[in-house]
Amino acid sequence: MTVPTRTLLRVFWRSLFLQAAWNRRGMQNLGFAYAIDPALAALYPEPERRREALARHLGFFNCHPYTAAAILGGTIYHEERVARGEEPAGNPVLYKSTLQGPLAAIGDGFFWTALRPFFGALAALGALAVGWPAVVITLAIYNLVHLALRYGLFRDGYRKGDGIVADVARLALPVFADRLRVAGAFVCGLTAALLLWRGALQAGFLSGAVALAAAAFGYLALLGGARLLPAAYVIVVAGVGAALFAARWHGSS
């Protein structure tokens, strides 16, 4: 009993909808059941066994949407063994509940708080410097990495089952995450300097200087716990006020 390659590809495609019906009780349970259903249909021709199999995958599940692909692949690995009678039916669920926490932490720590913001900052800097082509190129590179890792994790999970843990550890994602964050902070600082240039050219030197000051002092304010949206309103008013004040002072001198 193995799942045909075509069906595996279909499962991977469906895994892209993992969070379509995210809910407070089961979280990604519906998404997981939706993704794995074609594989279950291939493994359990008997209606009663398929029903049981799908029912166990409607239980609570939550992970990072990218790294969840590894668990999905590994769960199919285990379901194949269950279908052949080599493992008890509780193993796939045990596998999911064991891996979901650690893989969620790795996915959040690498993709959501390092890789994606780094590419976001890079796209923003590129957009301000050279315009939309920078956005297209940056997003293309991000998605090359994203889809290669997402599909690679799914395939390796399916091939190796529990061995995926060692594979993910070997990727050393937390190490890269830290470097990406530092690089991202560097890009943000450069963007502030670019704004000094842009502001000065477009709206007078004062506008550029205000942007730089907002970048320098805004950082301290945000680290000190200032809320983001109110801070935006305050800083806009302060910027306009500074420009008014400068114009009046300039005019009266």
Next chain:
Amino acid sequence: MSYLLVAILAGLAAIERKGFLQAMLARPVALATLIGLALGDVGGGVLVGAPLELFWLGAVNLGAALPVHEALGTAAIAGGAVLAGRALGGVTPEVAVLSLLIAAPLADAGRRAERLTEVLNEKLAARAEERLSRGDPAGAARVNLLGLFAPFAISAVLAPIGAALAAEAVPRLVLGPFAALPLATGWFAFSGLACASGAKAMRAPRARVVYYAALVAGAAAVVTVMWRVGVRA
């Protein structure tokens, strides 16, 4: 027609953001560019999208915690700015900053609405279980896709409303009571804060030092170049 395009793009972005794919297409820098493209002013979209990306760089969905709905906010701000810009000769910093001030709160409204859909989705889970008990596993699994409707609808309704408010109000303000105000400086102040917000999203031990080092070194380089080429205040 323009508002229909804003509605469709905002709705699709809301789906891409969480329910399907997650390939950064709903991030502000991409979505604002797409909205600019759809409404005939790519440059205007990019101008608005780049600072918004940094501003909302920390808007990340970790576990069960919901961030502000940066895609909905972006769709309304970028749509409003490009449409307002039509009457004013393009998306200027003045147009961008007023659109931001008018439509940004939608990002917070979007977060509340998303919390609501998470409760509605519990009913979908119950429906899937009921279908399965009736012996329809394929149908039970497909219930998942019904969850895509609510996020699409919420953003497709709210984004054009926000865009319309901005598109109507901004030209009146820029040509009327705010005509004498140096609003452009306000946009650059916001953009600076956006850099700070982006840097704050990068939580690493050396991030603070590196951020300030890049800012100071970059600023020094800019000032030097200005001095050489003779840009005057």
